[in-house]
Amino acid sequence: MKLMLLILGCLFSVYAAAAGIYKCTGGDGTTEYRSTPCQTGRSNVEINIKTGTATNLDDKNKQQALAQKEQQAAREKQALEQEQALKKQADANRDVMNESAKNQSLIKNNPDKFSAYAIPPYMPGKLSALVKIHQSRLADIERLRRLAAEKALASGRCGRVESVELHSKSIQDALMFLINCSSGQFFYFREQDLTP
Numbered sequence: 001m002k003l004m005l006l007i008l009g010c011l012f013s014v015y016a017a018a019a020g021i022y023k024c025t026g027g028d029g030t031t032e033y034r035s036t037p038c039q040t041g042r043s044n045v046e047i048n049i050k051t052g053t054a055t056n057l058d059d060k061n062k063q064q065a066l067a068q069k070e071q072q073a074a075r076e077k078q079a080l081e082q083e084q085a086l087k088k089q090a091d092a093n094r095d096v097m098n099e100s101a102k103n104q105s106l107i108k109n110n111p112d113k114f115s116a117y118a119i120p121p122y123m124p125g126k127l128s129a130l131v132k133i134h135q136s137r138l139a140d141i142e143r144l145r146r147l148a149a150e151k152a153l154a155s156g157r158c159g160r161v162e163s164v165e166l167h168s169k170s171i172q173d174a175l176m177f178l179i180n181c182s183s184g185q186f187f188y189f190r191e192q193d194l195t196p
Contacts, residue, residue, distance in 0.1 A: 021047045023054070092139065093124050099142035106146060113153055115182075118161045119145050131166055134175065141166055141175060147194040148177040152187045159183045 023045040024038035025031050037057065038044040044057040100121035107114040122131050122138060134141060145164040152158040158181035167176040167188065177194075179187040 021049060022057075023047055092136075095139035096122070096124060096142060099139050099146070103142060103146050106149075113160055114149065115160060115162045117163070119149060119164050122166075130168055130170075134166065134170060134172060137172070137175070144175060144191060144194050145177060148179050148187070148189045151189060151194060152179040152181060152185075155187070157181070157183065157185050158187065 020035075022034050022037050023031060023043075024034060025043035025045075027042075032038075033047075037046075046055045046057055047053075048055070100123075103119040103121070107116065107118055119142075122142060124135070124138065127135060127138075131138070131141070145166075149161045149164045152161060152164075158179070160182040161179060162182055163178075163180045165178050167178045170176045175191040177189050179189065181187070
């Protein structure tokens with residue numbers, strides 16, 4: 001019988017140690033120790049019998065709630081940044097399409113000055129390796145190709161523009177363009193030559 005009580009006592013102590021003890025302090029200062037978490041409105045401290053340490057569960061819950069709020073704020077910020085990036089990309093694509101449309105209109109209205117493929121559109125997603133390097137300036141590139149073609153024609157040495165392409169010597173802040181004319185004449189214009 002003593003052996004049975006000893007075994008039951010050991011099992012109970014293991015269970016109690018695993019379950020932990022909770023120190024509940026009320027607003028009036030009364031303290032109560034229990035095997036389940038405290039009721040709402042009371043200070044809730046968990047005591048680990050094995051280590052003798054105490055954890056303030058109210059503080060722990062506040063920290064978890066704060067961490068969740070921070071994670072939620074980070075997710076919202078990331079979603080906003082993604083939305084802004086998508087809008088910026090859509091605006092940039094729209095600007096590219098507008099500049100390309102101006103180029104095609106110029107060619108269509110002046111077939112004697114431009115071959116049909118003089119300024120083929122540089123379409124986002126279908127760019128050559130050279131143009132892809134300068135993709136962030138695609139709308140500028142399309143506008144400057146048009147200006148380069150017009151400047152070559154204005155020189156009087158270009159009978160008809162056959163092609164206007166971005167040149168491989170371009171750098172991000174100083175683009176360069178090659179214009180090929182039906183007369184066999186070639187022109188090279190830097191971005192600085194085309195902007196007032």
